[in-house]
Amino acid sequence: MAEFVMPQLGADMSAGTLTCWRKQVGDAVHRGDIIAEVETEKGNIDVEVFSDGTIEKFLISPGERVPVGALMALIREDGPPTRAAQSSAAPAGGTLPESATAPSERPKIVPGRRAERHAVERLAISPSARRLARELGVDPAIVHGTGHGGAITRKDIEQAATSKSTTNVPADRSARIRQTIAAAMSRSKREIPHYYLSTTIDMHRALEWLSEQNAKRPVAERILYGALVLKAVAFALREVPELNAVWQDGNVVLKKQIHVGVAVSLRQGGLVAPALHDTDELTLDELMQRMRDLVNRTRAGSLRSSEMSDPTITVTSLGEQGVESVYAVIYPPQVAMVGVGKIVERAWCVDCKVVPRRVVTVTLSADHRVSDGHRGGVFLAAVDRLLQEPEKL
């Protein structure tokens, strides 16, 4: 019997609230299937199951907040559910066994069934209002829209929420996100002996190549220069694998796969860094499309659990905010973080001549328990070298 537990969706997570089960007792599940939706400080996350089998029993009810590692469900890894499990299976459309505690009073905005979810998505409601509805436990289907063409606005959702008699969502979500980030970053600074390196990279070839490529492409297929940097980082990690690792129970654990975390700022404040899985194996076009999808889903509060828990390193870019150098705080249990600044035009020496060149400062923050400056330097040199041949990325 396999145990499905509340996953750790980020080092700063201590507990999550089950929003809804996406399967029923007796359903067959396969590795990667979404089994539940969990609310965290970073938004609602679709949680995947990592074993094949049949759902035997749910042990947690929607609305319950449980700590990371708490047992939530049992999955029989071979054969159909036992007779006992079948007799306690949820009624059609429901998700709870009979022995479960009473369902949460908060109505589900995104029920498990695909048809109902699509019905919600067909409502005239902005992504922001939909997200707010989920946060506040409001069913948009029963909200009267006052926006353009009867669209449901954020104000409509807020008014609907205040008229409800119960809600179990804390009032100041931004403050909670801030506290969560504070805890993670404080822990990082307390436990990880950081060292910092920086290098300035001539981006002339990379940007010229990118311009040529994008000139031939329709807008939906264009590549942002950030995708080039992510690919270069992923390839560089193949050369310095000790930076693609986690620190666990006093030991460094090297990771075979490279899942670069992409730091995404949320419009309402806060930061999330979900993983671009197998970054080094994606073509540049695939990387760009997946990055775009990842960023959009992050901001819409629609990530998968594996995207939250799998990053093996994180890249953060603050160039668009005008920052030239980023000295990042490593996100535990990762052992390194890459910072990318803004592209600036500087006087640069090329073939003994001073010419204007567009350059960028790339920094490495690394865990000194795991790597030393020499290896960190090798990594940054690899990133530089790789960006000089963008056609090979």
Next chain:
Amino acid sequence: MNREQIRQAVLEVLREIAPEADPASIDPHVSLRDQLDIDSMDFLNFLIALDKQLHVDIPERDYGQLTNLDACVNYLMDRRAGQPNQ
């Protein structure tokens, strides 16, 4: 489409990109990036949505012309005027 229709189409796209912003408060002469805190990914999404809505594929070399709301509308008016059956 006339100028006002194009302006409304641009505002509709901006509402999707920055849903918390009040379209009525957008200053048409101030940089959109500064007013709405949109980054390069947001900007790319903005261009893709404009292409879908208005059938105008904006080349990279012209990105610098789309600084504020008025500049966007002016650019789109010019581009659409040069297209057949628009």
